[in-house]
Amino acid sequence: MEERDIRVFAASVDPEDKAREVAQDVSFPIGYGANEEHRDFMGSWWEERRGLIQPSEFIVNKEGKVVTSSYSSGPIGRIDAADVIKMIDFLEAQK
DSSP states (O other): OGGGTOOOOEEOSSOHHHHHHHHTTSSSOEEOOOOHHHHHHHTOOEETTTTEEOOEEEEEOTTSOEEEEEEOSSSSOOOOHHHHHHHHHHHHHTO
16 A cells, blocks of 8 residues: 555554554554543444444545544444545545
């Protein structure tokens, strides 16, 4: 995605050591320790039983504005990378 100047970031409720393990298998940075304060900031679903934020995904433009978002109340509904590219292409075509 570098050729398109697209960057991916992730945040996890996991502690730092676990997030570092996951980060070894992906090509983008992963933050750690996401909590209820972060949930409130993003407007995400919080699962009380396991104490975690459900998938909350955002496409943010170069000005820092959220141009689209996806919220899930469970593990289904994550944005696929190919769908992100399609959405970015669509948004750029609308300019």
